[in-house]
Amino acid sequence: MASLEDQIREEAMKLGFVACGFCDADATVPEAGAGLFDFLAEGRHGEMSWLEGRKEQRAAPKGLWPNCKSVIALAMSYAPDEDPRALAGQGDVGRISVYAQGKDYHDVVKKKLKALARWLVAETDCELKVFVDTAPVMEKPLSAAAGIGWQGKHTNLLSRTHGNWLFLGVIYTTLELEADAPASEHCGSCTACIDACPTGAITSPHRIDARACISYLTIELHGPIPHQYREQIGNRIYGCDDCLAACPWNSFAETAQRHAKFLPREELRAPKLADLLALDDAAFRAKFSGSPIKRIGRNRMVRNCLIAAGNSGDAGLRVHVQPHVADPDPVVAEAARWALDKL
Template sequence: MASLEDQIREEAMKLGFAACGFCAADATEEAGERLLDWIDAGHHGEMGWMEERKHQRATPKGLWPEAKSVIALAMSYAPAEDPMRLEDHGDVGRISVYAQGADYHKVVKQKLKALARWLVGETGCELKVFVDTAPVMEKPLSAAAGIGWQGKHSNLLNRSHGNWLFLGVIYTTLNLQPDAPAREHCGSCTACIDACPTGAIIAPGQVDARACISYLTIELHGPIPHQYREAMGNRIYGCDDCLAICPWNSFAEAAQANAKFLPREELVAPRLAELLALDDAAFRAMFSGSPIKRIARNRMVRNCLIAAGNSKDGAMVEHVAPHLDDPDPVVAEAARWAMERLG
């Protein structure tokens, strides 16, 4: 009879996961120490939720002392087209690949819950499932469970699927046989570090969120620091540069396991002029079911104004000008900056 671990892997594959591995709940203590040092250095920026629950995040037992094992899972969202292809199209906004389809939190969690129901039915164990919204270190846990390694951009890499992976974990009271931790296969390559538009990757595996375009466009509530605005180009939600450049992606096939991750047509290359015309209701309607919805209309408009200012397209002036008197001072300031850039 197949081992329980093999049965779990088989069930995970049936549900569309690309990789599954196991580690002990105390397997990432060293990563937890690095996390605390990273937060103490202020590299988390305004993400106060990271600091507030840092000790719970540092180890599974910090969040749930009864946890004995971790099941790490990955689901591919590898794109069919090059995410960099719109770099020189100043009239459109670039949205990170992961956010062009359905909200991955909901999709992956639904699959995790299905696996959890099966596992409870088979073993009667206790467990908890997590997808990115709880104080959990998915990437170090996934590396400890052998499904990939953290590249120099800090994201998880898998030899078969590259770095286009959504991660989820299950904490359980089961004593599962741990897998060997993944070996690092980046070698001397520094492509991701060199590709970062703002120099946010300050050392291999270390990202200063305060300079990262993903942080600036999604997590930062206030004005975007001037020293990063030009480097943002036409990126309006997230940034894929360090992911897209990775040579390991040449082995990744476009994701087919879940059609919900396929890009929505209106989010592939949205026109800045149309995005700048959105009011709150129109924003919520356009981004319904998308992770983008959580940044709300004002932050999206702020990001689009920066992109408009970088476009060098004089036709953008008529779309920027109405925001000079926006009630949100952050939006109004971004509009003034864009108008100055457009001459």
């Protein structure tokens, strides 16, 4: 009869996960917690105060749930079918990170995790908790400890089979599961991800300063985008895929296993900046319903589009930028003035 671990893996594959591994709650890379504390102490987290607020719980599974004995790490692929860098330099459109072009991964992955959890409770009567990116859980170090991949020099999880286009989910459980061997690293001397970063946010292997990262600047940062990064942002209006897209291991990614709900909505592949700049709050909410983009709100999206418009070199966008000079949000108004000066 198949072991419980093999049964869990089989059930996970049925649900659309491409990788599943196990590690002990006590045996998870202690240096990951130390790295988190250093990251916070140096202020590299910027405005992400939620990282600071629950750092002790995030540093180790038992810090969040003392009853946890094992961790089940799972991954779901969202590998794109084309190079997301192909839109670079197309000034009239905005670039949206691959992960945000389809359905909100939080909802999709959590639904599948809950289905796996219901099956596991029915089989074993265990206690468990499921997590997808919104709780104080270090999904990437846990996944590496569970053997489903290693953290590349860009700090994202990387698999020899699936590349680095992976959404991660974690289950904490009271079951004592047999741990898998931790993943070994296979980056070698490659620095493709570091070299690809437009703003130099990857300051050295496995070390990121979020304050310079375009994903942070366009998604997490509420205020004005610092002037020293604006030109490097180009036409990126939500996130950045450059370090992920540069990884050579993506040539092995199995795009056929991508979950159907992560397929891009056609209108988000290459949205026109002029159309996005015309959005009011209601139109923004309607357009991005069911998308992770919705959480940044209309003002931040318009701010980002104004920066992209300023970088476009397209004088035809001036007419779409001009009305935002009088925007009641001072951050939006300042971005509009900057864009007009650039154009």
